[in-house]
């Protein structure tokens with residue numbers, strides 16, 4: 001039993017990686033199982049929220065009660081998030097997805113063929129939209145929560161990133177051994193400083209994070 005601390009609130013979450021095609025059978029992606037984002041979606045639903053999960057490709061089942069929208073690319077994830085925000089006011093936006101910073105600008109409609117040994121395809125890249133930055137720049141944005149996966153100096157980079165990303169709450173993954181794992185260790189950065197959520201399974205951490213979000217949005 002969990003207290004319905006987000007009762008009736010609309011919560012929008014991105015999760016998983018994005019996949020950026022090179023050709024119809026190849027692409028580039030980021031390491032992300034989607035487990036943390038899905039656990040947050042489930043925890044928000046348990047807290048009484050109306051949850052929409054915009055998810056890149058993962059092997060996970062949608063949590064019970066959560067509406068899931070499948071996307072593949074960062075551009076599709078961006079468009080799905082913007083469409084949701086237009087359709088329905090969201091009180092909270094949690095950007096958990098590991099979005100590819102670049103897409104292949106010259107992706108091929110047909111499978112690229114191997115030819116000579118030294119004849120490699122020349123990929124060109126284009127910048128993807130920053131979904132979180134787009135949302136925080138909106139007039140009357142939802143309460144925005146960002147994630148960061150730094151490989152070093154997390155405490156220092158985390159608080160700088162929170163300010164740069166212009167979010168009230170930034171969640172850092174401690175260490176880089178979280179990918180695909182069932183547990184994790186988080187550090188929350190807000191205007192007052194940082195709080196560590198010690199190593200636990202992702203479900204437990206998600207409940208703790210949702211409780212923190214509920215506290216911070218209870219007067220909204």
Ligand code: C5P
Nearest residue numbers: 095096097099129130131132146147148
């Ligand atoms: O700048 P960095 O990629 O480290 O920021 C990570 C945060 O920004 C995460 O919350 C991630 O979901 C979000 N993000 C995004 N769109 C991007 C890149 C990152 O929403 N294109």
